[in-house]
Amino acid sequence: MKQLILAEKPSVAKDLSRVLGANQKHKNYYEGPKVIVTWALGHLLGLKMPEDLNKEWQTWKMETLPMIPKQIGIKPLPKTGHQLKAIKQLAQRKDVSEAVIATDAGREGELVARWILEWVRFDKPAKRLWISSQTDKAIKAGFANLQPAKAYDNLYQSAIARSKADWLVGLNVTRALTVKYQDNLSAGRVQTPTLALVRQQERKIETFRPQTYYVISLEVGEERGKRVQANPYEIKDQQTAQGIVQQLGNGRVDSIVEKAKTESAPLPYDLTEIQREANQRFNFSAKKTLSLVQSLYETHKIVTYPRTDSKYLTQDMKATMRERLQAVADFSPEVKTYIKNGAVVQQKAVFNDAKVSDHHALLPTEQKANYAKLTSDEQRIYNLIVSRFLMLFAAPHKKVQQKVTVKFGKEQFIFTQNKIVEAGWKTSEEQRASTIQWQEGMTVAPNFSIKKELTSPPKPLNEGTLLGKMEKFSLGTPATRAEIIEKLIKSELMERTPAGLQVSPKGKQLLELVNPSLVSPDLTEKWEKQLEAIAKGQFSSKAFLQQIEEDTKQLVKEVKQSEQKYQDFSLTQKKCPECGEFLREKNTRDGKIYVCSSAECSYRRRKDPKLSNHRCPQCHKKMEIIEGKNGAFFRCKFDGITEKLPTKNEKKKKMTKQEERRLMKKYSQEEPQESPLAAALKAAMEKQ
Structure with missing residues (x-):
């Protein structure tokens, strides 16, 4: 009999099959003596x-809201039905x-697998692989060390609850706003309060008024002392500052206090912190950082599971520290010293079982990195993870802080x-020796x-x-925060701008139109904590x-009763050539386009001409594709030359550069043939 192993991605399945000896490769699976992967x-x-559940929900109408189905149910996603069918056939095999x-050891990974097993009606025992x-x-x-799948039932319930909550809140509120204001207005349980945080910061900037203030400093030799004051901005004009200074004669050193300070190394990264660090250092988006760490984990196998919310390690991981150090032995000179000293972790607080939920902190694995196979961006992220890991073995940072008070x-x-x-661990901190020999009671000039x-x-x-x-x-x-930012x-x-994130005019209006309870993070924070409690078996x-x-019903009711007005900022003054309605400007992957604002009209066109790879015969720059009355044509915007677009048959006839290279290679490898004249001359010469 065989185990049917369900991975989340083909690349992971390939690794599992190699380790488990499943060497027979098929289109949709690998097979070995004991396993099918x-x-x-x-x-x-x-x-x-909604349209799958109720015919009345096919059309977006206010009368059908809120949509609260008794049972939602699942359905196959388009384009991947072939793989689902293959898994079903494997699950029904008698062996x-x-x-x-x-699948991934987390909430979403659990949902991926459980829904598949539910859909194929798998009625045999199921176990869980949980690795980091x-x-x-x-x-x-x-x-x-496989565990019964039942041990993760609470995690599955949390995943289903999250998915259904997003369905109920997101679809109902989005439909209510879209129908009421006649524009595509997307709202959600998490994305709306996230958008509100960005807008909240913008309001602070908009209402900010710069204020002038004056700072008084005491200069002794090359050193500068700060004046003690409750409010650093309290001196508003120069006269007040000068008035304070003029009253002061000689001062004296009142006290010299020295205090030893010890600073332990920072804990390893969780996903959110490394995303923040990579954004600050390299200007990487959250999505890009997640993708890079996922590649280091999945493809290169040199870091642990990335989608973690913990910065701590479990006690049993102490035994793995030496191997992890050996894997990064060439990273920096001090690593060999750490290994020689017994791979002892100096930051003892990192080992805390109570603060590790599904996964421990991000660490390098016991596998050595092949830097030749890493991209430059992957190297940057890997270096961050390894550097933070190595800090655990360094001694604490110790300093003595001297505080001199002059009265x-x-x-x-x-x-x-x-x-x-x-x-x-803080090797880069510089120190500057004091140029003054301070003594208590010492007189200080009023400089x-x-x-x-x-x-x-x-x-x-x-x-x-x-x-x-x-x-x-x-x-x-x-795991979901990067996706939420991308969705917004x-x-x-x-919008992303060079200065930072910015709420669009449409986003600003949405925050005015949507329910105040959904704008505030308080309600969503409460929901997220309840989902965590479900995963731990502490909440139903x-x-x-x-x-x-109940919250969905209230949110829809508030939208229906709202008297807010909406202005569509994407609506232009250009009229549709087919129906006469105004055109709406939209962003797409292929650039900005104009679409008709009328729901009955399907007219759409590009805002700006599309740039082709076809070169101008005169200036050799790329030509634009212009949509004309008699069809599309090429036009050079630099010298005005136009050319007809080739037909499908003409495109087929025209040889591509790749085909040209292939033919050249073929002919260059063939033996040159003698002409009849050359052969006759050669024969005549041989007779002489």
Whole structure:
């Protein structure tokens, strides 16, 4: 009898099959003596859409809202039905005795597999593979320690509850807003409060008014002391500052206090922190960082499971530290010293079983990296993960902070100086030796400077700072936050700009039109904490969904009763040539387009001409494709030359550069043939 192993992606299935000896490759699976390894393609199934459940819900009407089905059900997603059918045939084989869920070890991975097993009506035992890295060693250890799938039922219930909650809130509120205001307005349980966080920061910037203030400093030699004051902005004009300074005579050193400070190394990364760090250092989007870490985990197998929300490690991982260090032995000179000293972790607080939920922090695996196979961006992310990991083995950073207080009557000035005792993990910190021999009671001359300063405006949120706020308010999970940001940009509610993230005019209006309870992160934060509780078996998914249904009814009711007005900023003054209605401007992957604002009209065209790869015969620059009354044609915008677009037959006749190269290669390899004249001459010469 054989195990049917279900991976989430073909690449993972390939690795599992290699380790498990499934060497027979088929179109949809691998097979070996004891196992059959197949794969999903991400989600193969999704919740049914409203039109699948009720004919009345096919048309978007306010009268049919809210849509609260008794049972939603699942259906196959388009384009991947062939793989689902193949899995069903494998599951029904008589030589299959049990299934092993080997999808990503997380909430969404659990949902991917459980829905497939439910759809194919798998009625045999099921087990769960739960691993945090894709190395051969981890895979073997994971299969030696398979758990019953029932042990993860709560995680599955949490995943279903999340999916249904998004269906109920997202589809109902989006439909209500779209129907009421006659424009595509997308709202959601997580995306709307996320958008509101960006807008909240924008309002702070808009209402900011710069203020002038003055700073008084005491200069002693080359050092500068700060004046002690409750409010750093309290001196509003120069006269006040000069008035304070003029009253002061000689000062004296009132106290010298030295304090030893020890700073432990930072904990390893979780997904959100490495996304923030990569955004700050390299300007990577959250989605790009997730993709890079996923590649390091899945393809190169040199980091552990990326979609983690923990910065801690379990106690049993102490035994793996030496191997992980050996894998990165060439990373920096100090690594060999750490190995020689017994691979002892100095940051003891990192080992905390209570703070590790599904997965531990991001770490390098025991597998050595092949840098030649990594892209430059993958190397950057890998270097971040390894550098943070190595800090765990470095000594704490120790310094002595000297604080000198100089008094001028009631006025006090503070001089601080740090002396590094042991650099430890903080190797880059510089120290400057004090040029003054301070002594208590020492007289200090009144050498003051007055500097004019201006308050700085708040900075717009970028993806790094937005991720931090999303984490603070429990908006989404580490695995979904990048996707939420991308969805807001794709739906034209938010834009990326060189300065940071910016809410579009459409997004600003949406936040005014949508329910205040959905704009605030409080309600979503409450929902997310309940989902976490469901995963831990501490809350009922049934009670959660009943509450979501009630909240959905209230949200739709508020939209229906709203008297807010909506202005479509995408509507242009250009008229549709077919029906006369105004055209609406839309962003697409292929550039900006114009579409007719009338629901009955299907007219659409590009806003700007499409740039082709066809070159102008005169200036050799790329020509535009122009849609004319008699069809499309090429036009050079630099010298006005036009050319007819080739027909399908003409395109076939025209040889591509690739075909040209292939023919050249073929002919260059053939033996040159002698002409009849050359052959006759050769024969005549041989007779002589």
